[in-house]
Amino acid sequence: MSRKKQEAQAATVQVKKLTLREKIWRHRVLILMCLPAIIFFLAFSYAPLPGIYVAFVQYNYRNGIFGSKFIGLGNFDFLIKSGELFTLTRNTILYNLAFILLGNALAIFVAILLNEMRSKWFKKVSQTIMFLPYFISQVLVGILVFNLLNFDTGFVNGILEKMGAPLWQPYSNPGAWPVLLVIIYLWQQTGYNSVVYFAAIMGIDSETIEAARVDGANGFQKIRYIILPSLKPTIIILLLFALGGIVKGNFGLFYNVVGTNPLLYSTTDIIETYVYRATVNLFNFSTASAVGLYQSVVGFVIVMVVNGIVKKIDPDYSLF
């Protein structure tokens, strides 16, 4: 709704052919309200941009970024030479896809369930309990998981042993981890993610829902024909935002939970963890920046492509 209004406004502005100056004057209050955000992005996103150059030099602390020797694509060498670039990028993207898709689906599901709850007390309590894991540091999560799953003294094996069942050894079984990591991620993030959707549901015009009820829609029909369609813009925007970071792995989760256990690398190694292991002893800003740049460029391309596709299907929902 508001989007349409804005567009309408923009259209009228265009017709009148205002100069930039007049436009700024006309929207001065809006701009002023945006100012903190504008300054933030200028200072932290645009001003450091020239620093990208560090990815192309042999960095020396004393000479600084622009005084160091230019070596072209030399810093990208190791990524390409490793022969792992494809596997790493694939692992990173697949994990993130799972996180994004399952994470959002579960968050929507939970938000709808919360919305349908009648007991206020129960709603608050369950929301809080789901939210709590979000505040636990990844380091602690790693320790928790180890204490649950380790072979000799783990909680799970303790129970299995009592039941006389064969013991489970996930720390030498790479196949278990894609599932385990997704479960851990969902456990941590769902409470947080569902808040956004819950708020969006709260924002749905109650008259529409009233009308549906008067027309005899049951609970499922209400969800299917009113709530879900109303959530569509929110879902698409959140998905697009998330896709921008799809090549950036969740280092905290992977490093703390999987650690540096080579038996599990085949299914758990992502760009971040590989780069960490390769360069932690050499401490090289330039290589790290080169990797960051690679991830940003791939992320940029993905966002542009997906946004283009969304625009083709329904221009209303595209980001720009």
Next chain:
Amino acid sequence: MKKKLLAVLLTAAMVMGITACGGNGDGGSSAGSSGGGSAQVDTSELVTITYLTTNDRPSGEAEQRYLEMMEQLNAILEEKVNAHLDIYFLSWTDYLSNYNLLLASMDGTVDLVGTATDWLDAWPNAKNGAFLELSEEMLQTYAPKTWESVPAEHWDLCKYNGNIYLMPEDNYAQWTNHGFIYRLDWAKDAGLADGVKSWDDMTTYFKYVTDHKDELGINYAWDSDATQYGQMGGGWITSHSDYVSIDGINSGAMWGGKKGDLYTIYSPYMTDTDSLVEYAKMMKEWDEMGVWSTDVLNRGQNTNRDDFRVGLVAAEQHHTQTWTDLVSHTEANKIFDTDPDAEVGFFYFGEESKNVVALNITHGAMAVSAGSKNPERALMVYDLIRNDPDCYRLFNYGIQGVSWDLNDEGMRITPEGYNSDTDNINGITNYWWGRNDDLEIRDAQKNWDAIDKLYAEYDSLKIDYPYGQFVPDVENIKGNIENINTIYEKYMKQISYGKYSGTAEDIVAQFQAELKAAGIDDVTAELQKQINEVYGK
């Protein structure tokens, strides 16, 4: 009006962003040129010199002791050079990354930097410009005693591109060659009358202790964490060949020469295939015996050494210096109290092949940060804590009568009411960058009979570290080394803990194939070229 304000704000924001960036580079370069040896000693202003060491900051009562010691030390320093000393404690967690990061910031946070060419990236930091060049005049003027006490050939070993960057700890007898520390009394019970003398003996020992776990009251034979694989693999190779490794190329020390032919560079990980297969088999045997925990690869921090002190584990892998502590009946080593028969032995890597290399003198060294605002005074302070008996003993041992005392034989003892958890200043200041045997007082608690015996054995076998003047330039082979690091870690972890699937032959072949694909031969060739330039082969 508002429009103007907006414009001003926007411009201000942009300009600030830009200058912030430019400022960095400038600040860096000007810091380097300062301190180039003005000869006058001006100590009119009281300055605080910060010394960087690797340790966790003391807390509680230990901090109290530490502050008391520093108060006395600072009184002396203030009187002599009008300076105070402060310690920047770099926590052990991820110490190497944090160390490099701190040095890279170059904001004058630290002045004196404890460093090492083998375990603390001294050369990369010198190369990156984090350390100040120490001219001979500067050293002569501000650290005259240090300058005199270090012979010229030792200064040569501290040079990179003709400039001195490090002040070496070259007058302190210590051995940091690694090996297994074990219970000699249990080894005797296992039928090893002379103790462990080889890896095969070690297997016999572990077999015995894992079989008698409950009787001996131990949790594990060795509660290893996942970081020991490098020392173990390197130790195996040292024990089964004449390999001498070059420090500071990568964490695996994968390149070196042979004792008889030092300057022909090779990597034993490529050539010693049979030996590696044998190693992989033995480690699988150890793993199946249950020497370490099943999920050792995910074992992060552990308390193995403390467990050893109280008899909860049967072995520890570390270097000779650590053994000199564990072999002695100190207050912390409870095993000697609870078990009168307890004895601690040391099986050093290289014992079988008589392959022992003396410690590089830059295993501990002091550098001055290029970001230091008072490099002259920093050198003066260092000269005192390294050479002045009062400062040295305060800084290393603490306050006499509280943290240490002298006995009738002139040896160091702990005074009445001493608590090793809080009063051990030596374990707080971690001054490993200029210890001095002329000022050291022997610790009466230490088992000097055993220690002197082993040191004498080392002295009869040792060769000096032969690559002291070689500072590898890895810029062109950096990419290869980074990838070799990950391959090394991936395979050596599996091999060293016996956690591989398939046969030992397969895993070693796979390891070598990946190393080859990552260009290990190119690295070897490049290092050979550089070695030839230095040692003129």
